[in-house]
Amino acid sequence: MYKIKVNENHTFDITKETMEKLDVVETSANKFHILQDHTSIKAEILNADFNQKMYAIKVNNNIYHVDIYDALDQQIEALGFEIGASKQVNDIKAPMPGLILEINVKEGQDVKENDPLLILEAMKMENVINSPRDGVIKSIQVKQGETVDKNSLLIEFEA
Structure with a gap:
């Protein structure tokens, strides 16, 4: 099952x-x-x-x-x-190519598991990318309005 x-x-x-x-x-x-x-x-x-x-x-x-x-x-x-x-998980990668519509976190910010990190538009659908774990945002590798490829690094967590 x-x-x-x-x-x-x-x-x-x-x-x-x-x-x-x-x-x-x-x-x-x-x-x-x-x-x-x-x-x-x-x-x-x-x-x-x-x-x-x-x-x-x-x-x-x-x-x-x-x-x-x-x-x-x-x-x-x-x-x-x-x-x-x-x-x-220590980094978030784009699950598919798309457009970064919104970034909901800042570098150094504490986040909890399932907190919304960003919104990625792909094929006219908005996909909310949530935090896979509690942690601190180490870096944000994208900007709002930027187009990303599949597997592009979006966000890194502090280890």
Whole structure:
């Protein structure tokens, strides 16, 4: 059983059997055609961080941020421990190319986990980039109105 969290708002469970029953065809690298309930769906994996189990997926031109929790992650969470790797993030990189609409922090500022750091517009959607952990902002590498490429360094935390 996998627990899936989409855009930090929606959580649902998926079994391995459900995944195996999906009618999915990979049309090219990281691009898929899905047929569900006689409806055609196009999906593309824009960004994949396998170690942190975090993905940016475009489905029919909408971008979703997806976190996947396997059985071990769920047991760790149930015990009240933090999930290790995700709390060690020291820099924030652009998950996709886009335009910096707003920067909500300053260098030297203390932030808490899930505080909004900046807003990145990509494909006419505003994506709020939240802090992955508590920390202090070491540097901000972008300016409001600047266009960034995928994986561009946006913000660094003090270690």
